[in-house]
Amino acid sequence: MSFKIPRGTQDILPEQSAKWQYIEQKAQDLCRRYNYKEIRTPIFEQTELFARGVGDTTDIVQKEMYTFEDRGGRSLTLRPEGTASTVRSFVENKMYGLPDQPVKLYYIGPMFRYERPQSGRMRQFVQFGVEAMGSDNPAIDAEVIGLVMDFYKELGLKNLKLVINSLGDKESRNSHRQALIKHFQPRISEFCSDCQKRLDKNPLRILDCKQDKNHELMETAPSILDYLNEESKDYFKKVQEFLTQMGISFEVDATLVRGLDYYNNTAFEVMIDGEGFGAITTLCGGGRYNGLVEEIGGPTTPGIGFALSIERLLMALETQGISLPVQEGLDAYLIVMGDEPKQLAPKLLHDLRSNGLTVDTDYLNKKMKGQIKAADRLGAAFAIILGEDEIANNEVVIKTLATGHQESVTLDNITNYIQSKLEEI
Known part of the structure; x- marks a missing residue:
């Protein structure tokens, strides 16, 4: 009997692993300079953690998780992303009580999502991510964005585009939510079944639908930027000012909502702009998640982070013909x-x-x-x-x-x- 590797996974052979090691070491060195400490969490967690943390209206929770029941009858899930596990550890280990705040963490490890494998997107993939919990200062938002832009810059990537948006605070999002329901409700039957379910639960997720992205109502949907209260507007303005001071170029895109339910205020993506990379151009995504720590059982604690796929990074480097200076050969x-x-x-x-x-x-x-x-x-x-x-x-x-x-x-x-x-x- 012969065996083959499961669909959506890959063997990283010795001639490739040197590149992985170089990238991981670059990430570790950069995080050291920014004073982010490594955290390592389990490969699997309680299923409810992701349902509550990632959001039960997301594609990840509804369609993509690897969930199983152990011998004790407990429902467990292979982690589909790193933030929920990191926040769970933050709460469980009472890191919110540490004297040095915010708590700044990073992780590098495998994640699992059952989705259609395609170039640069696997069912088992490796994420590098950072989380900063304990501060609602817009300067930490700029720091997190600056870290990931430095990471790509130091690896030599070009033609990058940083896109940012504000999803607003709770008050702003509630106002925008009502406007979205009013906008989509009369013609919601023309949308996919997922969007119909999301109308009342989380209408913002309709804007992130891949199936109905070309529907005419998508073009005329109310912009979150029109519903930001003064506090949210001021916060977003300060983030932009800090990025400008740091020499980081960006574009504001009111349609950027990200694919996870826990985001609010700052949201961002880093895209690669150029030919030869395929239809999916996003390399990295992140944002602020005030309220997530409370959702997972901790005290009121603001947070912000990002995550990126090492596989897509390697694909981008190859597309641009960038050779990493990995050490090869024997002495x-x-x-x-x-x-x-x-x-x-x-x-x-x-x-x-x-x-x-x-x-x-x-x-x-x-x-x-x-x-x-x-x-x-x-x-x-x-x-x-x-x-x-x-x-x-x-x-x-x-x-x-x-x-x-x-x-x-x-x-x-x-x-x-x-x-x-x-x-x-």
Whole structure:
């Protein structure tokens, strides 16, 4: 019987994983500079967490979650996104009581959604996200947006477009909600069954419908910006002012609502603008979620965050022809000839690796020519040749593979020699 990988998943092979590691390290370094600390939450949570946190009117909860019942009869779900789990941990571990606020967290890990697999969108995918909880200062909104824009900039991406909107506070959203119901209700029968269900529960979600996006009522739907109260207007104005001061360009799009129920006030997306990326151009989405901590059982605590897909990021880098400066190849390859040198090889390898060098050797008893070819294939900078004559002289021959130059070096000086030569390269 043969086995194949499940649809919508992928094997990240060794030649690809170096890129993943580089991106993850870039994210970790950037978060360190912004003083965001890593959090790691379980792969699965109680189903109700996502129903309450993500929103039971969303496509994620209604159609895309991997939900199962464990042996104790509990309903569990593989996490479809990272915010709800992070907020649950924030509440459960009483991080709202920490002396340093806001609490600034980041995560990198797999998420799961049952949706139609397509280019750059998988059923198991990896998200990088940040959450800042404990401040309703518009400056933290600008900081979060600045972090993700720095992330893309430092990876070399171009033709990016930041789109922002305000969904308003509770009062503003309620006013807009009534206007949307009044607008759509007379012709709601012309919309899909999902939109019909959302009319009373959360009419804002109608604006995010993919099936009815070209309906004429979508064009004339009331804009949230026309229903912002003075407090929400002032908040949104300050976010824009901070972004302008930071030199971050943006566009205001009143139709941007995001796909999750918990957003309010600031909402944003980062899109890639250019040919060759397909119909779905969004790389990152985020926004403010005041009220989510309370929904999950915590005290009144404002929050803001974003999440992005590593898969879509890699796709964008490939589309723009950007090569990541990943470290490949070996520092040295140990070539061993003869029985006595083979007995010495394991200790010599261990000593070199313990001193920080990346070294490998042959384990298939290849001849000298075959070992030289292996060293070239693996991108070794040097070949360390150890034979019977070298052992007799307490030395090795070190060959620079790029030039063919070789020198005899004593056994106790191999590490220093190679390290000094690597600094010259």
